[in-house]
Amino acid sequence: MRDTLEQLVVRHTHRVPLPAQAVGRAVSATAAGPAGQGAVAARQFDAALMSVGFKLSARVLEHLSGLSEGTVVDTAVRTLRTVRQMVGDHVEHNVYFVDFPANVPDTLDFWLGCIAEALTDDRVRDSTLVRLSEGVVDLLTLPSYGRYRHTYAEVLAAHDELAPALGDRTTVLHPGGPLEDEVTALYLALAGSSTPLGEDALGDLRFLAGHCADGPQPAAMPVRENRALVNRARLAVGAEPLLDTVTDVLRLACALSDGDVTLREPTRFRALSRPVRRALLAGLDAVVAASPDKLADVTAHREPFKRLGERLHPHEYPRWPRAADVFAVARGEKEARSFDSRVEELLGANDVLGAVRLLKAAPGRLFRSVDRLLRVAAAQEERDAVVAAAEEVVGQVSGRVVLSVREHLHNRAGVTGERRVFVGRSGRARVAHDARPPVPPAERERLTAALDDEVRRRLPAVDRLLVDPDVLDVALPLSGKATTSGLGVLPRGSLSPVDGELLRFFTYWRQTERSTDYDLSALMLDADYGTVGWLSYTRLTEVEGEHSGDITDAPDGASEFINLRLGAVRGAFVVPQVNIFSGEGFEEAAESFFGFMLRDAEQAGRPFEPRTVRMKSELRGTGRVALPLVFLRGPDGRWRAKWLHLYLDGHPEANRVEGNKASVATLLRGIVERDYLTVGYLTGLLAESGTTVIRWDGTAVPDGPVTFVGLERPEGLHPGSRVITPGNLRDVIPD
Template sequence: MRTTIIKKTLRVPTSGGAPGDGAVVARQLDAALIRSGFKASRELLEHVSNLAAAEEFAAEVVRAVKELIGARGQHNPYFKEFPHNVPGTLAFWWECVRDAVEQGVEPTGNLLDLPKYGRVQHSYEEMLAAHDDLIPSLKDRVTVVRLGGTLEEEVQRLFEELATSPIPLAENDRTVLGELAMLAEDVELDVPVRENRAILNAVRLVAQRPLRDVDTVTDVLRLAAEASGGDVTLEEPTRFRSFRRPERRALLQALDQIAESKLGDVGQHREAWKRLGERLHPHEYPFDRAQDVFAVARREKVARSFAGQVEMAFAENDVERAVSILAKAPGLLLRQLDRLLRNGAEDLATHVAAAVPEVSSRVLVSVLEHLENRTTPDTARVFATRARKVWIADDDREPLEPEAVAQIVEVVENELVRRLPEYSELVVDDEVLDVVVPLTGVEEGFGVLPRGSKLSFDGDVLRFFVHWRQQAKRTDYDLSAVLLNERFEYKGQVSWTQLKDGGVVHSGDVTDASNGATEFIDVQRIKSTAKYVVPQVNVYSGEGFDDVAESMFGFMSRDLDQMGKPFEPSTVRARSSMRGKGKVALPVMFEREGDTWSGTWLHLYLRGSSWGNRVEENRDVVKLIAAAALRRKYFTVARLRDLFARKESTVDAPAIRVGLAQDETGTVTTVSELGKLLSD
């Protein structure tokens, strides 16, 4: 848990060990952190200096930050001198064939059958010897690691930060929240996200403590799924476990206390309710309304939901009746605005004004973002689920009337301005202006930003990498890149089938990851003619992103004269875990802008094929996604700053500063905390 806290917060819990002289270890700690692109705060160094068991404490800190940036593994490329002396693709393949013949192996036409192909032919130490030391640069990243409170205090602090998050958490954060809930004190908290409520209630259920904040049937279903080790988002089917009798009673009693008007929600997850009923045995308990829930699931009783009533109104072309029904469910009204506008609903701004006080800020922001992308036609619609799956369809919708959209946007913006906190001064760092205000949690990692966020950085060379380690069977991931011009037209690609193309170089195909494998691609700014570079990671064979022991994507930048080995921790700008159901990952895309680079986060997964995914087969889809991602208007920090400007400052209120990372004062609002500025 100490390591988790360091990785999540860059705060190091204090040690309760005996005092002593750890001054030498403190200097060693700072030197080790600097080599990885980190710096220990003065308070942290003083704390280590006064510890008797300083070595063990410092080693844990270094281990945590190395895990954070992906530096724990040995990143050994196939070509040990990469990016230098990488051969042409065909020349390399013929070399592998000649090697096979010399060893008495009959070539079969399958590269994987050649002894030299896909298997690193040198040791990690031999690779290191082929590279000069990295020359430090002022452009290298330096991230401060600070001293926190005691382990118990940091557990409680992180628990409350995650539990009270105004946006749904990413999968890894939900796991951490569940672990923390078993360690932290169960205090009264305002938990706005229902998935988080279910995670906390699952711990209470097992401990036979009273459940809290359960007011819909879906809350109970989420709770049962979480308590069974399933998917609390209900996007994936859960195999419910056998519940103990006190647990069954608690779940059924929670259902029995839910208003009858909420029974219409059962139909959204009918099959899950039927499976859960087999585990809870509701007929054995005197809870009539709980039994009604399962009767609705079995279609023995009818309960129409709000959504069903709305659909009937639309089917009968009665838009005004649809509006009157939706007015009773403000959140649903906001989510149906596009459809209502397309169907000619009148005086919608008035209905929206009445609804917005009851709608979460997250929904309001998503409505603004959606409407502002609907007044002009688009060539394609790119859909992305919360699970990051993506698909594309033609956009055959008529654009919305700009005047009608403007009226609703004004109403929604006014409500958001009202919710903004009082402030005496607002300072927004330039580097976060193009960061998207998060509506859901992002992938686990370092420097990871919400989808659509743009991050600019310098460097003559852009280098991105994938690292994976298989779990049970041989697994081959392929790092590739699609190269596009300024009109998003295809200019080329770099992958295992084409190791070099116009200033872009691949480090070589590695096809087995028993002990971990890494592939790199280098893009030299002055040599590459591509305007856009879109990396992708293809599952060619073996385990998917959710099945491997670990998988990550990251990127770094450096100047040509810095030298160094292929993976230098201090040059890493970001590192993101890859966890998704698809077979093709699109983590980020890059744009060349004069002397700088900018990266736009995508966090998307294409379904792909079960085997043999290659860049040649999906490059056209990637072009569409890249164009759509850059053309889309996002709700960014710059937009949030404009809303603050409409709210007069207050002399006695605190100053607010928004940045990518905390400063020495610890008062910066970071990207993950932006949602709290729009408290409901």
Template sequence: MRVPLGDGEPGTGSGVARQMDAALVGMGFKATRELLEHVGAFEPRSAMDIARMVIRTVRELVGDTVAHNAYFIRFPKDVPDTVEFWVKCMRDALVPLTIDGRVDLLQLPGYGTYQHTYEELLAAHDELIPSAKDRVTIVHLGGTVEQESARLFRDLAGSVTPLGESDLVLLAELAARTGELPETLPVRDNRAVVNSVRMAAGQPLVFVDTVTDVLRVACHASGGDVTLQERTKFRGFKRRERRVLLAALDAVIADNDGKLGDVTRFAERWKRLGERLHPHEYPQFPCAAEVFAVARGDRRFQSLAGRAEQAYRTEGVVAAASVLSDAPGMLVRSMDRLLREADPAQTEQVLELAGKSLGAVSGRVLCSVREHFANRASPDSARVFASRGRRAWVAGDNRKPLRSMVINRAIRMLDAELLGRVPACERIVIHPDVLDVAVPLSGKATEDGFAVLPRGTRTPVDGDVLRFFTYWRQRRERTDFDLSVLLLNKDFQYAGHVSWTSYDTGGAVYSGDITEAKDGATEFIDVTLDAVSARYIVPQVNIYSGEGFDQVAESMFGWMTRERGQEGAPFEPRTVRTRSDMRGSSRVALPIVFGRDDDGRWTATWTHLYLTGSVNFNRVEGHMSNTSRLARAVYEKRYLTMSYLINLLAVKAGSVTVWEPGVRLAEPVVFIGLDQPEGLPEGSEVFTRDRLNRLVPA
């Protein structure tokens, strides 16, 4: 929410600034005084260029750059009964078109395509009545484009947590523009992106300490998966690029040939890469040649994980822990398994070995393990596993229990280590809305968009009506996305659903089924919160046919809140609370879960997950069991939240205060909140939703 400084001829553009602010207010945004003064200081044409850029950008953020039409022109009013509507379509078709005796809805001329224009839809709705609960997001004035780019590059490159896919693309673009390197590149994915840029320029790789780091660079440079989850087809490399890669490999093995044990994990990829690098042509890098010898099987070398597994089977948990001490991160991540199998005497030894290794483990891993142990006191209703691509699967919790004494001992060790790493801040100001945000341990556990928060974050719902929307635009073939809602009772059992097979179910209404999206299509579902009897609401998007989420030209999901009687068009940008992209590789999207507590208050819990589903014909009825189990597991899990990190910071802070609107601060502060407020003193350091990962201890 920072607008770079503009340029142009000085003049009087105050009228343009006021018009810009009025347009922003209509979309739920508000410019700061500094931004308005900056725009107003240019002559009108230059001021208008800045204003257009700002308005276009915020419209893209909330998804307002496309026409969100609805199938039923008066939605959410006058939506017909499902079967009655189908019968009417058949009558309008004059003759029943059937397949094996069943009606093929897609062949009915009135079904699945808009029967009116977007302009006709807008004319059929009264104007939106303003509400005090409408969202207002502040837009600030930033620095120059160069300053903002450098700041962003430092934040991305120096991140202590993995970045999402789009941020990795942005990091590569920024790395190509600047020759500046941060002091450290803590995350290996980020190193690979920066190093692939350096390799292309013939510069040596930096911060490389394993052979897998070099493999990641080659994958990224070939347009493949830097996380190594998917296989990559390597491109041909120039001679200078080959020298850079082989020199890095040679240096890693020359320092410690034990690192050849990492090769076997990706042996096939190393063999394919060797075909592109021709290591035999570079006798000056003999240690690099050993990597490919191990990959081919000419030299036997057991991996650390293999040695640890062998020690576990033959000598027990303490021997396995001793082997894993050479890889502290792996040891700490294996603590649960080791402690489950240990007797009391062995437990002490395992905890002692783990305690000695904590100092060499990244803060992100420590936070992740801390969250894990906080959930080990009782069995989970189900265990949810998610890939880096956010594909989820559910399994039962069959782990042996851990004694409460062991859990508490492990948690105290982790807390002490993390406390020692947080910085001492003089003055901290906290916005209370940030406290329940899940600690962003990975950018891959979220989606791009507007006001999107990490998986596990729980936020209150402020409004009488929830309105979900999904928009998609197909690229090559006819594509049918279906927005649906699964309603669950207090035991997470089926209580109803809304979809193209059931337009109206006790307080929830569907806008109508659109079955192709050559020019883009939108579907909506309205849920009147005090009218539904369900305890949980699970919106989802199913791919019925056609292209996947990661294949269509555009794909988004979002939700709005309204008060009763607000009217307005189906899509009103200032009522949009969040909008997220959907780019997963699976066929069913489960972006969020809504739950009601015993006092009747509703909250939203982000999930950012996908179910595999079927190739075609996915419906909400077809995967209710998996969806309900997944929703329950995510909803009941205790996530590590920002309140935990803030409590650690508070121990060392000079003062901690809660932000209140209108408060004037005299000295610079460290502000932590979802969005930056107006009026912070010059020199303040700000951590908002896009920078909360910077608070994770290094």
């Protein structure tokens, strides 16, 4: 349990939980050992961390030096295991071509060599000759193709040691408090998040909620999925669940069955104990008693409610008749007209004013409908009524929705007829022709100004804001679904600088049951999104770089790499992608992740060097083609990464870069040309409100407390400072 809790704290916060004896000046000799006893072990711990691109802050090093050697060693073992997994160094990254990136053969020569070897192998010579006579040879039938031909130790022996460079990544680990304090703070941050969490973070919250059920709870839980996981833990300790909609009860039932609390996937409800059934039925009854209109919410989830009713047996509990009404609505035996159907009826009768009056009772729905209302409004009176209603209720709308509508309106300033990109919660993406007429400019500008005023009003008072310029182009995390867990990962739409001469992609996967073949590829496009070239198992070498070779089975894990010389890239875009050729999907595999490294041209080293890793993210989407990010060359010749976190449907089998060039280019255009609200937008509003904004130059930090916003926390900040980094960037979304 302790190991898991420490891992969560380090991974989410980049802080090392320190034993209570090490916090402050006093050190208990019996618990922690004589002062200074752990100094040697602490320095060794720091050196081991630096080999994988991490480092202890001066304060952590000082605290650990005051502990016993055994305590430091235990902390080091747990922390090193965590950070190595964060960066992808917990597995062995073998390559097909042992000298990669040197001596990678021409693709055709390599294939012919595999055929020649098959003709000397008595086991497959005859079958190979038959296929050759038919004019087609399946590479997968050749014994020397797609399987490692050397051990990981032989790969290490074939490469010189990595030469250190100033550009190597160093992620500093800062001091935390006692483990329980850190765990409680992390739980409160996740449970009380104002934006939906990603799948991994939801899993972490599920675990933490059980551990923290008896402790402090967040003042508010605006995200219903989070509330469901907390309610499950509350039930387990005999506390009343927090329920104010019938859907809250449905989500709680899904959580109790280890199902999908987002309600995207069907849940197989388990048999529930009588106390749990009574709690759920009592909750439903109370919700409907307080607001009978909430029965209408059942219609959005009829089938799950019907299946839940089969488990709850509401007929056995006549004292909760309103709970029975919920299931009667689900079965169609009782009518409960939904709010949306009433809105649709009014719009169907061209009664825009009536629809606006009704939607004012549901401010969030009004804001999500504002684009449509302005488009269908035929008269100026109707358009004025839409804007006036939005201005009247904007204070009742969540900050996340206010910002989402602000971003949406900004991107509706263009002409019609463009492509429209749809991205589902799991990152599944599709492109459609945008046939919507434009939003009237005057109303769009008036609404935009009102939204800016509202965001400015909600931002906290900040005296001094210290900003790392590299964070200004990071997109606001309006949903945790727009990112993935990992190291150095930023929300979809974020831009980050790419400083280095060699760019190396990597992917790793390990199959669960079935033989599984993932293929790492890189597509190069010109400024008009036309194909310039690509690197993949079908094109091992190009002007730009080399592919490490195709691995077609991964029972013990497999890795593929692409090495790119950025100065040699002919196009304006480089699009890395992971295609599933056969076998298990990203969510089925035991493990799958993607990342990239940056190196100087003269650096040697192994194919995978953890301290050169700039990003490593999990691959867990539902599509068959993963598009983690795209690299863009700017007018000044410098490269930047734009984060995608997208998945294409692809084909059930045999996905290849050659087969999805057109769809990738079309999707890429829609994402690259979209503007996202960024940290720079919020800092601009703060500056307009009188906040002193200081651009941090990467050296000394100001004296006294500041609010710091950046990619990494700098050392030397005043203890009273507030720190915002990508790990807690959701905290900048105003309530």
